[in-house]
Amino acid sequence: MGTVQFTKSNKIRIEAPLKEKVLRGNVLKKIVLALLFVTALITSASAEGTGIYLLKVDGTINPATAGYIVKGIDKVEREGAICVVIQLDTPGGLMESMRTIVKRILGARLPVIVYVAPGGSRAASAGVFITLAGHVAAMAPGTNIGAAHPVNMGEKIDKTMEAKILNDTVAYIKTIAKQRGRNEQWAEKAVRESVSVHEDEALRLHVIDLISPSLEDLLGKIDGRKIAIAPGTVLTLATKGVGVKTIPMSFRDKLLSILSDPNIVYILFMLGVFGLLAEFSRPGAIFPGVIGGICLILAFFSFQTLPINYAGIALILLGIVMFIAEIKITSYGILSIGGVISILLGSVMLIDSPAEFLRISFFRVILPVVVVSAAFFLFALTMVVRAHRRRPTTGKEGLIGSSGVVTTDLDPEGVVEIRGELWSAIAERKIKAGEKVRVQEMEGMKVKVSKI
Numbered sequence: 001m002g003t004v005q006f007t008k009s010n011k012i013r014i015e016a017p018l019k020e021k022v023l024r025g026n027v028l029k030k031i032v033l034a035l036l037f038v039t040a041l042i043t044s045a046s047a048e049g050t051g052i053y054l055l056k057v058d059g060t061i062n063p064a065t066a067g068y069i070v071k072g073i074d075k076v077e078r079e080g081a082i083c084v085v086i087q088l089d090t091p092g093g094l095m096e097s098m099r100t101i102v103k104r105i106l107g108a109r110l111p112v113i114v115y116v117a118p119g120g121s122r123a124a125s126a127g128v129f130i131t132l133a134g135h136v137a138a139m140a141p142g143t144n145i146g147a148a149h150p151v152n153m154g155e156k157i158d159k160t161m162e163a164k165i166l167n168d169t170v171a172y173i174k175t176i177a178k179q180r181g182r183n184e185q186w187a188e189k190a191v192r193e194s195v196s197v198h199e200d201e202a203l204r205l206h207v208i209d210l211i212s213p214s215l216e217d218l219l220g221k222i223d224g225r226k227i228a229i230a231p232g233t234v235l236t237l238a239t240k241g242v243g244v245k246t247i248p249m250s251f252r253d254k255l256l257s258i259l260s261d262p263n264i265v266y267i268l269f270m271l272g273v274f275g276l277l278a279e280f281s282r283p284g285a286i287f288p289g290v291i292g293g294i295c296l297i298l299a300f301f302s303f304q305t306l307p308i309n310y311a312g313i314a315l316i317l318l319g320i321v322m323f324i325a326e327i328k329i330t331s332y333g334i335l336s337i338g339g340v341i342s343i344l345l346g347s348v349m350l351i352d353s354p355a356e357f358l359r360i361s362f363f364r365v366i367l368p369v370v371v372v373s374a375a376f377f378l379f380a381l382t383m384v385v386r387a388h389r390r391r392p393t394t395g396k397e398g399l400i401g402s403s404g405v406v407t408t409d410l411d412p413e414g415v416v417e418i419r420g421e422l423w424s425a426i427a428e429r430k431i432k433a434g435e436k437v438r439v440q441e442m443e444g445m446k447v448k449v450s451k452i
Contacts, residue, residue: 003230005068005071007108012207031406034268039270044159045296047207047349050080050081050082051077051079051081051082051242051243051244051245052081052082052083052084052219052239052242052243052244052245052282052384053072053079053081053083053085053244053246053247054083054084054085054087054215054245054246054247055068055069055072055084055085055086055087055088055247055430056087056246057069057086057089057189058089058090059088059090059257060090060091060092060093060094060260060261060357060358061090061092061093061094061097061101061126061127061130062093062256062257062260062305063097063256063260063305064249064253064254064255064256064257064260065097065101065253066097066098066100066101067132067189067251067253067256068249068253068257069086069101069104069105070100070101070104071253072084072247073104073105073108073112073251075109075247076247077081077108077109077110081110081134082110082111082237082238082239082242083111083113083227083237083239084108084110084112084113085113085115085116085215085218085219085244086105086112086113086114086130086134087115087215088114088115088116088117088121088123088127088130088131089116089117089118089121089122089123090122090123090124090126090130091122091124091125091127091129091356091357092124092125092126092127092147092148092355093125093126093357094126094305095126095169097126097380098126098129098130098169098356099129099131101133101240102129102130102133102176103394104178105130105133105134106133106179108135108229108237109229109230110229111135111136111137111227111229111235111237112133112134112135112136113134113135113137113138113166113218113222114130114133114134114136114137114138115138115139115140115212115215116130116131116138116139116140116143116145116199116208117138117139117140117143117212117214117215118140119140119141119142119143119213120142120146121140121143121145122143122145123139123143123144123145124144124145124146124147124148124196124380125147125148125149125151125355126148126385127145128145128146128147128148128173128187128190129148129172129173129176130178131145131208132176132177132182132207133172133176133180134180135180135227135228135229136209136210136222136225136227137180137182137207137208137209138208138209138210138211138218139199139202139203139208139211139212140199140212140213140214141198141199141211141213142198143198143199144196144197144198144199144202145190145196145197145198145199145202145207145208146190146194146196146197147190147194147195148169148173148190148191148194149166149190149191149192149193149194150165150166150169150191151353151355156281157357157426158432159322163280164191165189166191169191170188170191170192173187173188173190173191174187174188179283182206182207182208183205183206183207185207186205186367187207195233199211201217201341210222215244219239219240219244219318220239221451222237222239223237223239223240224235224236224237224238238395240383251367259301260302260305260306261297262306262351262358262359262360263298263360263361263364263365264302264434265302265303265306265363266347266350266351266360266365266366266369267369268295268296268297268298268299268302269295269299269313269316269350270316270369271291271292271295271431272292272293272294272295272296272298272377273292273296273316273317273320274288274292274297274373274410275288275289275290275291275292275293275295275296276288276289276292276293276296277320277324278292278294298341306351306353306358307353307358308350308351308354309349309350309351309352310353311346311349312345312346312347312348312349312351312352313345313346313350315342315343315345315349316342316343316346316347316350317346318342318346318375319338319339319342319343319344319346319373320339320343321339321340322335322336322338322339322342323335323336323373323374324337324375324377326339326377327377334414336374336377336378339377342375343370343373343374344366344370345408347360347366347369347370348360348366348411399418399439399442399447400439400440400441400442401438401439402418402419402436402438402439403418403436403437403439404416404417404418404423404431404436404437404438404439405417405434405435405436405437406425406431406433406434406436406437407422407433408433409430409431409432409433410425410426410427410430410431410437411430412426412427412428412430413425413426413427413428413446414427414431414433415436416447416449418439418447423446423447424445424446424447425437425446425447425448425449425452426443426446426447426448426449427448427449429449429451431449431451435451435452436451436452437449437450437451437452438450438452
């Protein structure tokens with residue numbers, strides 16, 4: 001009997017914990033199911049999207065542009081947008097910046113629409129790669145795309161290296177075109193032969209997906225289109241009637257974009273040189289030195305992204321040295337002429353690139369800067385010459401030729417008043433007090449005068 005009781009009590013002691021565990025397990029299952037349900041709702045809402053975002057690129061493709069697009073796509077992904085539209089108008093740009101943009105577009109977790117617009121715009125060089133990388137590629141009427149042949153922007157390279165770069169670029173653009181289901185043959189021609197086509201031909205050749213005269217029209221046409229974001233992941237665009245939010249460039253990206261402009265860099269460099277020159281010529285002025293230093297640092301920062309020819313910098317500095325030497329040495333204009341020629345040649349050679357968008361404008365920038373520089377130094381030279389020719393107003397030389405009044409009779413010595421000061425004077429003949437005299441020369445601390 002005692003054994004049975006032991007067994008029963010033991011059973012009770014064992015079964016009670018088991019029941020508690022079962023109850024706890026059921027509660028945990030319900031909590032997990034509830035969390036999964038909420039997560040599914042959130043994921044579903046994110047997939048539907050909350051809006052359409054617009055990124056505008058108007059200019060060269062550079063590190064600032066790459067940063068703007070990458071950060072823009074990051075932002076719209078976080079906010080769960082329907083899609084992002086990149087409105088593109090570019091003559092091309094840096095290969096590395098283009099690759100950064102393309103890499104981010106290909107890895108985007110939402111549809112990226114590249115739209116070459118407005119009319120008159122182009123997607124040249126690096127712009128071709130970016131357009132082909134979009135999930136949807138569109139162009140406005142009156143636009144063109146092509147001419148993607150790689151251009152060497154640094155030091156000279158041999159034919160073997162040039163061929164390697166060309167083949168690598170061809171393989172890259174064909175990979176992009178293949179991934180997006182676009183015309184690989186045309187993409188290769190755009191790189192090898194620099195072919196360029198207008199929007200109608202681009203659509204016929206299956207380089208782009210559609211032509212739209214406006215962003216609203218484009219969003220209406222792509223409404224309901226299925227986009228393969230990743231293998232096994234297909235999204236259906238719901239863009240009709242949805243508001244568009246423009247993401248502006250940040251101040252930092254705008255500043256970097258401005259500093260990537262060769263014309264701005266050239267002006268900053270010249271202002272920096274002249275500012276420091278003004279500070280060294282008149283120490284203590286402070287303002288020219290501060291402005292010059294800032295401009296020069298910004299210019300050298302921008303030189304990192306541009307194909308700078310340092311022979312051009314040397315010629316510009318040599319020209320400025322010649323102008324300074326003209327002020328110190330009388331060369332009858334030879335040094336000034338040499339300075340103008342040196343600065344002009346240096347400015348033309350400063351950026352060594354066959355790419356048009358990386359050249360400094362000769363008529364709009366180089367010529368005005370050289371003319372202003374020459375005029376400034378010629379003005380300074382004129383002031384120096386006038387100063388040398390001007391009659392001295394102080395010291396011994398300043399007294400000679402001055403007029404005064406006799407205060408005590410000169411017979412032959414006496415005292416005269418010149419410029420409010422009393423001087424011991426001597427004259428060749430007697431001059432009475434009150435008469436006017438002129439200083440002829442100085443003998444020690446005495447002035448030799450004659451009657452006027």
